Each structure stands twice: as structure tokens, then as C-alpha cells.
Amino acid sequence: xxxxxxxxxxxxxxxxGPVVESSESGARWLGIAYWQAVNRVxxxxxxxxxxxxxxxxxxxGGASLLSFGTPELAFSCEVVSCRYAIQRGLLALxxxxxxxxxxxxxxxxxxxxxxxxxxxxxxxxxxxxxxWTGTLYAKCQSPLHSAVSRHYFELxxxxxxx
Amino acid sequence: xxxxxxxxxxxVGSALLPLLVSDxxxxxxxxxxxxTEQAVRWVxxxxxxxxxxxxxxxxxxxxxxxxxxxxxxxFERQDQVAAENVAAACEHARVKQIVYLGxxxxxxxxxxxxxxxxxETGERLSAGAVPxxxxxxxxxxxxxxxxxxxxxxxxxxxxxxxxxSWVSTPTQPIALxxxxxxxxxxCANQAAFGESFDAGGPEVMTYxxxxxxxxxxxxxxxxxxxxxxxxPRLSSLWLHLVTPVGASVARPLIEGLKxxxxxxxxxxxxxxxxxxxxxxDAARSAFAHDEAALRA
Numbered sequence: 214x215x216x217x218x219x220x221x222x223x224x225x226x227x228x229x230g231p232v233v234e235s236s237e238s239g240a241r242w243l244g245i246a247y248w249q250a251v252n253r254v255x256x257x258x259x260x261x262x263x264x265x266x267x268x269x270x271x272x273x274g275g276a277s278l279l280s281f282g283t284p285e286l287a288f289s290c291e292v293v294s295c296r297y298a299i300q301r302g303l304l305a306l307x308x309x310x311x312x313x314x315x316x317x318x319x320x321x322x323x324x325x326x327x328x329x330x331x332x333x334x335x336x337x338x339x340x341x342x343x344x345w346t347g348t349l350y351a352k353c354q355s356p357l358h359s360a361v362s363r364h365y366f367e368l369x370x371x372x373x374x375x
Numbered sequence: 376x377x378x379x380x381x382x383x384x385x386x387v388g389s390a391l392l393p394l395l396v397s398d399x400x401x402x403x404x405x406x407x408x409x410x411t412e413q414a415v416r417w418v419x420x421x422x423x424x425x426x427x428x429x430x431x432x433x434x435x436x437x438x439x440x441x442x443x444x445x446x447x448x449x450f451e452r453q454d455q456v457a458a459e460n461v462a463a464a465c466e467h468a469r470v471k472q473i474v475y476l477g478x479x480x481x482x483x484x485x486x487x488x489x490x491x492x493x494x495e496t497g498e499r500l501s502a503g504a505v506p507x508x509x510x511x512x513x514x515x516x517x518x519x520x521x522x523x524x525x526x527x528x529x530x531x532x533x534x535x536x537x538x539x540s541w542v543s544t545p546t547q548p549i550a551l552x553x554x555x556x557x558x559x560x561x562c563a564n565q566a567a568f569g570e571s572f573d574a575g576g577p578e579v580m581t582y583x584x585x586x587x588x589x590x591x592x593x594x595x596x597x598x599x600x601x602x603x604x605x606x607p608r609l610s611s612l613w614l615h616l617v618t619p620v621g622a623s624v625a626r627p628l629i630e631g632l633k634x635x636x637x638x639x640x641x642x643x644x645x646x647x648x649x650x651x652x653x654x655x656d657a658a659r660s661a662f663a664h665d666e667a668a669l670r671a
Contacts, residue, residue, distance in 0.1 A: 233639060233640070234639075234640045234641070234642070236640060236641045237641070238573065238575060238637070238638045238639055238640055238641045239639060239640060239641075241579065241637060242637055242638075242639040245545060245635045245637050249635065260540060261543075262540070262543035262601075263543050263544075263545050263581045264543070264581075265584065274540050274601070274602070
């Protein structure tokens, strides 16, 4: 937890080579693949829906868990990334923070990462509140996020060079 | 250069022929007899017949494989047999290149039977010694394209739609004219030998956004409600009722719409450079084609 009250988490793996090229399409594909991983890990329970304003993660196609702005795509020789700003939703205490899905050169290898920054989860314990009030976040949401990231990395590995 | 085209009477084949005819000697394979024109020799044949295929590819330098059996009950098996025939005959005839049009999203582990079949067809064609150039496209925006016709019919005929959640899946449709230019551009292009390219259009959108754009172009304002419970079977039966697309074609198409069909790379834009057609312009062009046909 950051001093601001926001949460930050980073999952990363090293790959032997790039999984996407450095282009707008490559950056967009990183984002799309991540939402596919969310769908798969939750067996369709949490679904990504794309709208004119960005996207939403919905519970069984209904309640909006998190909504995102339009993807911010970036690419250079060093980094290819897709960043979604978190706007609102049942799992966000207020608008703010982001999810960035990236591929970054790291010496001879390539680092694939999922980085959540300045996110204010509704289910987490508030600063100064008893720890048990954050049980749902610690035992459900956070492990699910880690599982999605793991599956996402596997998905990228399975399609590398495809 | 001698070029043989399988599937030339289909939507893409028909658009491709005029682009090839000025530079190449064409042999065009179709299931029914057609009048032979100057520079285009029509050969009656079926890709599922090894003898027909061998006759058609004899002496060819480049072979276009634009065949699919969508709509048949056993389309996956039919497609495999046809692809194996073509791969074997091309190898025997020492063809220099096979050009194949596959589907974006076909590398998804949970791909629908339709998308899986597109991938397996590509694999069967590549199993031989002849280098294959694969172009992978999402929905083709043009008259006769089953997916495009389905969406236009839905917009034209229904003032209100209850749609399944696949309408929120992102896709990257490409104009019929553009995919044809790409196909023609890789012909005998050695840089494309043995390569697979994503042929994405210039815009990414959901099927819902596509419906809304077509509705605007058609002067309509349908009311769309997404529900998470419609199955592909129910949806295909509904499409069978209200659109010109039969359930046997609609179902595999709908199952395929669950997977995002987005380009992952843009190498084709460098290899065959030209300005891509916007979705609205491609749709307008398809509708203009209709109006011209009506006037005629």
C-alpha cells in the first residue's frame, strides 16, 4: 500500500524474445490478451466488454466491477505497452490508478509485466482500520489478480511466434 | 506468371481476379462451367477431388487457395481434405507459392470450430514443400461477405435487438477492396514466401459499434439490448429467421465472434503499402454496389 492509500502491484516474467512487435497493433494486442485471460480464469464469470469510451469488467455480463478509459498505446524500440486508466466500478473506491500491460527489453531478454498503480480497491482495509476488514481483497481479489496475470503470461508464451 | 485461383467465384475471389488479370495468366477453378475469357481460363473442378486439383495446378507458379466449406455439416473435414489435395498437387507440380486467406483469432486455444478449421487448413497447406503465404483477416466488409450481410440485415430489419454478449467483442474489419489488394500484392513476392501476416483494417471496433455505424449509414436507429444468456444455437436460429444467412453458416460464425479478432502485427502494411479504407467508406461502397445493381 502506498502513502496515498492507493495499491500497487507488479507481476513480471522474463521471456527469451518479444511476443509482439513494436507497433500500435502489438500494443493493442497485449491489452486484448489480458482481458481474454480475465475471462478464461474466471470461466466467463468476469467478462470484458468494450464500449465507445473504453471498456468494463462485468460480473456475468451485468454489474460493472471496474471500468476503464480507452487504451493508451505506446511503442518504441524498448517498450510496447497498453495502459488502461481505472475510472469507476464496484471494485474501485474512486476513479484513479491504472493497469499497464507491457513488454520491455531487458538486456538479452524481454520482460512481460502487468502493473497496477495507484488503484484504490473498495474491498481493501482502509488506513488505520482493522486488518480483517480487508479480507475480501486479500483472500479473493488479490489472488485472482495474480492468477489472471499468471494465465496471461502463459497465454503469451503459447502464442509467442504464432 | 501463371496463377491458379481456387474459390474464384466467392466474394474475395471475384474481387481478386480483376487485380491479377492484367499481370498474370489466370486459371480459375470453379465447381460449375464458366465461359473462358481472354487471359482467364476457367476449369471445372472441385478442390476435394485430387484429380481436379492436379489438373488445375499443372504449370502454375502461384496458387491462391480461397476455398471454405462453411455451411456444410462436416465443413472441418471437407476443408482438411481439400487443403491436403492442394498441398500435395502443388508440391508435385513444383508450384512456387501458395497464397491462403485465413482468419484472425484462429490461434486462440478456445477458437470456434470455424476459426479452428481456418487454422488447420493453413497447417495442411503448409505441410507440403511449397512455401505458403497466409493472410489472416477478420470480417470482410463487402457485399456477399456472410458476416457483413448478417449485420446489415439485422440493422435493416429489426427496430430493436436483444443481442448476446459477443456484440462487445472487438474486431478489426477490413474492406473487400483492401484484402484483395493485399492478396494481389503478395503474389510471387519472395519476401512473403512462408510468412503469415495479419491483415487488419484501419479501425478496431466491437460488433455493436459496427451495427451502430451501419445503422447511421442506413438512416436507422435500432435499440440494442445486450443480454448474457443467448446461446450460439438460439442466436443462429434467430439469424436464420431474420437474415439471409442460413443457420448452418450463422452458427459457426457466431461461435467465432466470441474471440477477439485483432491484428497483432502490421508487417503487411510495409510489404504492400497503400492507404486502407475506413469502415464507413467500405460499407458505403458495398451499399453503392447494391444501388447500382438495383438501377441496372
